[in-house]
Each structure stands twice: as structure tokens, then as C-alpha cells.
Amino acid sequence: MQELRTFGRYLRAKFKRRVKKIPLGLEGFTCPNIDGTVARGGCTFCENESFSPNLARSKRFFLNPQSKENPLLQRQLLQITTQYRKTMAHYQQLGYQAFLAYFQAFTNTYAPLSTLQRLYEHALAQPNCVGLSIGTRSDSVTEELLDYLVELDREWEVWIEYGIQSVFDETLQRINRGHDVASVKEWIEKTKERGLRVCGHLIFGLPGETREMMLASVAKAVEWGCDAIKIHPLYVVKNTALAIDYQKGRFTPISQEEYIQTLVEAIKLLPPQMIIQRVTAGIGDESLLAPAWCANKNSQLKAIRQALKGAGYLY
Numbered sequence: 001m002q003e004l005r006t007f008g009r010y011l012r013a014k015f016k017r018r019v020k021k022i023p024l025g026l027e028g029f030t031c032p033n034i035d036g037t038v039a040r041g042g043c044t045f046c047e048n049e050s051f052s053p054n055l056a057r058s059k060r061f062f063l064n065p066q067s068k069e070n071p072l073l074q075r076q077l078l079q080i081t082t083q084y085r086k087t088m089a090h091y092q093q094l095g096y097q098a099f100l101a102y103f104q105a106f107t108n109t110y111a112p113l114s115t116l117q118r119l120y121e122h123a124l125a126q127p128n129c130v131g132l133s134i135g136t137r138s139d140s141v142t143e144e145l146l147d148y149l150v151e152l153d154r155e156w157e158v159w160i161e162y163g164i165q166s167v168f169d170e171t172l173q174r175i176n177r178g179h180d181v182a183s184v185k186e187w188i189e190k191t192k193e194r195g196l197r198v199c200g201h202l203i204f205g206l207p208g209e210t211r212e213m214m215l216a217s218v219a220k221a222v223e224w225g226c227d228a229i230k231i232h233p234l235y236v237v238k239n240t241a242l243a244i245d246y247q248k249g250r251f252t253p254i255s256q257e258e259y260i261q262t263l264v265e266a267i268k269l270l271p272p273q274m275i276i277q278r279v280t281a282g283i284g285d286e287s288l289l290a291p292a293w294c295a296n297k298n299s300q301l302k303a304i305r306q307a308l309k310g311a312g313y314l315y
């Protein structure tokens, strides 16, 4: 039985402590695929305010890399402190001793560098924080930002999480991704050239994709040098463009059986040093439209563990 290199195992071996990511979501962050810079509405599966008329009319302030000022900075700093400490207290009760601040919601490099520096460094100053993980897209990263992250990485554990989703341009167009495959390849490679750690996000079950296409995306993530991978099934939440496609019969979600079989094949493609950050995702509230099997993450994980065990892997 081969023990897979999960993120938990990697962090434990490196820090000699139990380490957990603390997700952060800050007011004022958006995405160039939502605010009209590259597109409006976002990826078809993304729940954002383009689909909420009240919010869309509220004229709230959002950052972008050209913002001259950030009136939300003090609030954002406070949000980091509050969210981090609340989640830390919860995880400490479960035995975790150190933490990575995970800038998760929307595009977390889509702001002036001066703002990003204040926010990242404030997160790193939180108790028991050993590093950062920054979720972003390839069209929202600059050489200057990467050079700054290299500086941080001398002292801290720094990860950049890129949404790859698929390595097929026709799929990226169908999901209104707003960038192409060449952009992701270029920026992952630039990030790796600087020695930074990269986690690639992939989605199985995207519209029009076959199992072979999903596996080809995994193979490319490996080829581009990703250190870690996150995979999850595409599920439909209310108030998204995908929900309309689903309701009109234009999109059929992947079945649990197909997802797990594809996942097992994907794991076989990974080199032993590849870190597996996630093998599924779900949403246990009424915003989920389909598929129903994505409502219960525990049962998904149980079935995945079993299937991986059958293929000789300990997850």
C-alpha cells in the first residue's frame, strides 16, 4: 500500500507539528473576470454578485491593481485578525499547533502591491502563523509580486494556488474563464523558476470534457512543475450561469462513480513527490442544486478512500 503525500503529511513532516490552513475572505477583493476587466459574470460556476441584483446595485468599493487608494485597509486588517484567531481557536482544540493563512476568496493578488504587502505581512504576524497560501489566477500575477513573494519565502512557507481547471481552451471558453491555457502555463512556469511553491486547481466534470481530457489536465499540471494539486468535481450552485444551463438541460453533472474512477486514474499519474491538497469538495447547504452526492463531503471522502485503497493507495 502506497501512502499518498497529502498536504497534512507534508506539513507535519516539515514543521514537526500539526499544521492547518486558515481560510480568509476579505471585503473589497474581486476578480478581473467579474469586474469587467476581462469579463463580467465570472466563471460560469462562480457564485458572485453579478447574479445578485441587490448587491450589484450596491456600488461597494472593490480593489484592482490600479486602485489609487484603499479605503478598506483598516477593516481588511481587522478581518484578518478576527477570522484568523477565531478559526485558530477552533483548530487548536482539535490539536493543530501551527497555521498557514490562506487568502482564499476571489482573486487574492488583484490589488496594488502596497495593499497586498500590508495584508500578507499582517497575516504572517498572527500567532503561530508559519506561512501563506494565496489563491489567484494567472492573469493577476506580476513579476514584481513574484519577486516580493520570493523575499517572504526566505522566512516563511509561501504557496501560490493557481486555478488551472482544464488545459483545453475550448473548455475554458465554455466556462467563461477569461484566460487561456497558455497564460496559466506561462505563470506557473515563471513562479516555479523563482523556486516558489505552486498548487494547481483542477475541476473534473467540466462541460464537454471526457475522462481523457480530465486526465490530460492532470498530466499537464505535473509537466508544468506543480508541487501540489487540488481536484474537485464541478457542482452547480444557485445564482450562477451554470445553474441556468443545468435547469435548461444543457449541463449534466459528473456522477460520483465517474468522478471517483477518474480520480483514481489521476492519482496514478502523479509522481510520488506530488502533494495532494484536496481530492473532492462539496457544499452542504441549500445553495447546492446538483449533483446531490456533492452535499456530503464525508461520504464522498469515505468512497474515495475506499476506491484508492482498492488501487493500492492510502489516502
Ligand code: SF4
Residues within 6 Å of the ligand: 030, 031, 032, 033, 034, 041, 042, 043, 045, 046, 047, 048, 105, 106, 107, 137, 163
Ligand atoms: S476566477 Fe475565481 S473568483 Fe474569478 S470568476 Fe472564476 S471562480 Fe470566480
